[in-house]
Amino acid sequence: MKLLSTLFVACGLLTASVAFAAPDGDAAQALMKKSDCLKCHAIDKKKDGPSFKEVAKKYKGKADAEDKLVKHITTGPMIEIDGVKEEHKKIKSTDAAEIKNAVQWMLSL
Ligand code: HEC
Numbered sequence: 424m425k426l427l428s429t430l431f432v433a434c435g436l437l438t439a440s441v442a443f444a445a446p447d448g449d450a451a452q453a454l455m456k457k458s459d460c461l462k463c464h465a466i467d468k469k470k471d472g473p474s475f476k477e478v479a480k481k482y483k484g485k486a487d488a489e490d491k492l493v494k495h496i497t498t499g500p501m502i503e504i505d506g507v508k509e510e511h512k513k514i515k516s517t518d519a520a521e522i523k524n525a526v527q528w529m530l531s532l
Pocket of ligand 1 (some may be wrong): 463503513515
């Protein structure tokens with residue numbers, strides 16, 4: 424019995440780490456497209472905002488990267504574009520798993 428439950432736990436961990444290692448890039452990009460993020464961001468070139476690769480580099484190895492980015496795209500902090508202050512766009516989703524996937528994808532670039 425003990426072995427069996429250990430196996431279950433091991434399987435659960437395995438599934439969780441696979442999900443973490445491979446965020447769904449198509450879903451992430453579809454959500455960002457829907458939320459107008461791509462107007463100011465691209466994967467690897469700077470527009471009004473930093474490229475997502477740049478963001479990934481900035482947050483690489485930081486334990487709180489995911490939390491910080493989720494907060495950034497859900498709370499609308501003030502940013503500055505060409506000297507004009509405006510509220511950063513919020514992601515068009517209230518689904519925590521969907522938002523997390525988008526952030527994990529960004530960090531994987
Ligand atoms: C009007 C242009 C604009 C739109 C639209 C926009 N952003 Fe941004 N974004 C910016 C700018 C400018 C910055 C840099 C802000 C700064 O560093 O102060 C930024 C920064 C970021 C960062 C980096 C935050 C950090 O802490 O380094 C992320 C991640 C991000 N945006 C994601 C998104 C997502 C996801 C969307 C769609 C919901 C989005 N952005 C829509 C302009 C935009």
